[in-house]
Amino acid sequence: xxxxxxxQSALPKYRTIIIAVALIVGIPLGIQACNQAxxxxxxxxxxxxxxxxxxxxxxxVAVLTQAPNVPPPITRNHPTxxxxxxxxxxxxxxxxxxxxxxxxxxxxxxxxNFIRVxxxxxxxxxxxxxxxxxxxxxxxxxxxxGPGGGAKISLTLPGHExxxxxxxxxxxxxxxxxxxxPVPMHIANGMYGMILVEPKEGLPxxxxxxxxxxxxFYTKGKYGAHGLQTLxxxxxxxxxxxxxxxxxxxxxxxxxxxxxxxxxxxIRMFVGNAGPNLTSSFxxxxxxxxxxYGEGGSTNAEHNVQTTLIPSGGSAVVEFxxxxxxxxxxxxxxxxxxxxxxxxxxxxxxxxxxKKIIESIQSGVAAPPAK
Amino acid sequence: xxxxxxxxxxxxxxxxxxxxxxxxxGDYLPIRGMGGQRMHVAAFExxxxxxTRGDYLAFVKTHAEWQRGKVDPKHADxxxxxxxxxxxxxxxxxxxxxxxxxxxxxAASAYCxxxxxxxxxxxxxxxxxxxxxxxxxxxxxxxxxxxxLGMYASRSTSAIAPIGRGFRNVYGIEGLHxxxxxxxxxxxxxxxxxxxGAAMGASDATNYPALLREAFRSALTERSTARxxxxxxxxxxxx
Ligand SMILES: [Cu+2]
Numbered sequence: 117x118x119x120x121x122x123x124q125s126a127l128p129k130y131r132t133i134i135i136a137v138a139l140i141v142g143i144p145l146g147i148q149a150c151n152q153a154x155x156x157x158x159x160x161x162x163x164x165x166x167x168x169x170x171x172x173x174x175x176x177v178a179v180l181t182q183a184p185n186v187p188p189p190i191t192r193n194h195p196t197x198x199x200x201x202x203x204x205x206x207x208x209x210x211x212x213x214x215x216x217x218x219x220x221x222x223x224x225x226x227x228x229n230f231i232r233v234x235x236x237x238x239x240x241x242x243x244x245x246x247x248x249x250x251x252x253x254x255x256x257x258x259x260x261x262g263p264g265g266g267a268k269i270s271l272t273l274p275g276h277e278x279x280x281x282x283x284x285x286x287x288x289x290x291x292x293x294x295x296x297x298p299v300p301m302h303i304a305n306g307m308y309g310m311i312l313v314e315p316k317e318g319l320p321x322x323x324x325x326x327x328x329x330x331x332x333f334y335t336k337g338k339y340g341a342h343g344l345q346t347l348x349x350x351x352x353x354x355x356x357x358x359x360x361x362x363x364x365x366x367x368x369x370x371x372x373x374x375x376x377x378x379x380x381x382x383i384r385m386f387v388g389n390a391g392p393n394l395t396s397s398f399x400x401x402x403x404x405x406x407x408x409y410g411e412g413g414s415t416n417a418e419h420n421v422q423t424t425l426i427p428s429g430g431s432a433v434v435e436f437x438x439x440x441x442x443x444x445x446x447x448x449x450x451x452x453x454x455x456x457x458x459x460x461x462x463x464x465x466x467x468x469x470x471k472k473i474i475e476s477i478q479s480g481v482a483a484p485p486a487k
Numbered sequence: 488x489x490x491x492x493x494x495x496x497x498x499x500x501x502x503x504x505x506x507x508x509x510x511x512x513g514d515y516l517p518i519r520g521m522g523g524q525r526m527h528v529a530a531f532e533x534x535x536x537x538x539t540r541g542d543y544l545a546f547v548k549t550h551a552e553w554q555r556g557k558v559d560p561k562h563a564d565x566x567x568x569x570x571x572x573x574x575x576x577x578x579x580x581x582x583x584x585x586x587x588x589x590x591x592x593x594a595a596s597a598y599c600x601x602x603x604x605x606x607x608x609x610x611x612x613x614x615x616x617x618x619x620x621x622x623x624x625x626x627x628x629x630x631x632x633x634x635x636l637g638m639y640a641s642r643s644t645s646a647i648a649p650i651g652r653g654f655r656n657v658y659g660i661e662g663l664h665x666x667x668x669x670x671x672x673x674x675x676x677x678x679x680x681x682x683x684g685a686a687m688g689a690s691d692a693t694n695y696p697a698l699l700r701e702a703f704r705s706a707l708t709e710r711s712t713a714r715x716x717x718x719x720x721x722x723x724x725x726x
Contacts, residue, residue, distance in 0.1 A: 250644065271705070272706070275713055297699075298698040349693070353693065
């Protein structure tokens with residue numbers, strides 16, 4: 117280790133800390149931290165062969181929520197056994213005004229219930245497929261380590277129930293979805309949601325948390341065509357969605373469904389993209405994201421971000437402060453989708469104006485040509 | 488039905504006589520397992536309609552070991568005939584005309600055997616299911632495939648239609664796609680197909696109706712019962 121020590125004096129102080137951390141982490145794993153690797157890139161880390169928690173204590177039933185609500189932060193400081201009761205329900209949902217869709221859902225809504233657990237928890241997932249269902253279903257959680265993300269062991273006929281456990285070893289915001297064949301049909305029909313695995317140390321406290329999930333619908337009828345719609349497979353294969361929406365329907369995040377905050381609130385959005393085809397260019401008009409934890413990861417944030425990419429089957433955590441009042445519009449900045457396919461939501465911020473931040477001097481006054 | 492009509496085809500005549508339809512030999516493209524080769528299917532007989540609750544009631548009256556409450560749990564799971572009001576009460580007169588559902592593979596096999604028949608093989612069932620109302624092989628007919636998807640999507644366990652009202656294909660076989668899924672003799676696919684990998688090895692990844700049927704079968708065991716799972720019988724063609 118002497119070469120490390122001799123180099124250290126020349127390095128900035130934070131690098132010393134990183135080396136120290138690397139050594140602390142590395143030594144128990146029997147890995148010799150290399151000086152070059154540990155100083156070159158603070159985002160780089162050795163691959164861990166993760167292990168489940170050894171000291172699971174207690175048991176609790178997870179609080180599940182429908183979008184845009186998020187279950188409360190976890191205050192526990194130890195891993196526990198968390199029971200998640202997620203029912204599969206085939207039901208007709210509202211896709212737009214006078215437009216319904218024969219959907220398949222997790223928990224009776226599109227997107228499905230939001231699940232929140234803590235890193236290290238042992239999750240006991242009960243998936244009941246209602247007797248009234250017409251199809252078998254299963255679940256692939258991207259937060260699960262194991263074949264199919266749980267799909268294989270959760271295959272469930274109508275009127276039956278599957279139970280399996282998994283260790284939530286990686287923190288992050290993960291998409292889950294049905295993976296029954298033909299998978300695109302099960303996803304296109306609404307079978308997706310998100311699970312947040314909070315890091316052990318928890319997330320910084322904020323004032324408002326929201327659950328927003330983008331997805332596409334491929335319907336036999338044109339955009340806005342009234343009545344009950346079902347999947348148009350050709351449009352799906354061609355990746356030509358009829359609708360691209362937040363939280364399951366056109367206008368779901370507007371009007372009564374609009375997200376609400378006050379000036380001074382620190383806001384965190386858990387944003388997912390179920391696809392099944394498109395990548396989202398997620399943007400909030402009139403806001404700059406203070407922090408974006410891209411790809412749903414929990415450690416490294418980008419700052420001062422205008423638009424963040426969210427891949428199909430991926431997520432991002434975006435955070436910002438509400439500084440001035442007004443309506444702030446959530447869009448997929450692939451803007452035809454927002455304008456013509458429904459990818460619009462509203463965050464309404466109330467509270468005092470701050471003219472030092474934005475002020476109108478004159479608005480649209482006729483400007484005669486210069487002489 | 489106009490029995491006196493001279494335009495009756497031989498197929499339709501056999502419907503009238505025995506409740507079964509003669510299906511001539513031919514071939515079809517299985518969704519999996521043949522490396523893109525077509526599968527030959529020998530001629531056989533198939534019930535024109537799904538087995539009804541009324542038919543099944545007659546069976547359990549003479550075969551008491553298949554009554555709800557008496558059935559061996561090794562042969563049917565806990566939802567066996569769950570919709571019936573009682574062991575010998577399938578419901579009202581209308582219900583008697585509905586396809587019987589919530590029966591296990593063991594039960595369906597025993598029923599067919601009692602009639603001197605058997606369950607159709609998956610190949611037989613799928614061979615017949617590939618037919619539209621005008622063609623014996625409509626697997627490449629996109630409009631028909633889309634129509635089938637629509638039929639599957641509009642299914643409802645609360646509105647299972649009585650037999651006779653469903654889609655009738657070119658063989659004169661009715662209700663294969665309308666109300667319920669159906670048991671086959673060798674229902675379990677060779678490979679499990681419940682993951683994204685289901686597209687791998689599929690002979691036609693755009694044949695969603697066939698993939699859905701395969702997926703349903705892949706979720707079954709011999710004991711399984713479900714509200715939307717019924718059956719019909721088949722028999723070898725007379726030699
Ligand atoms: Cu599903």
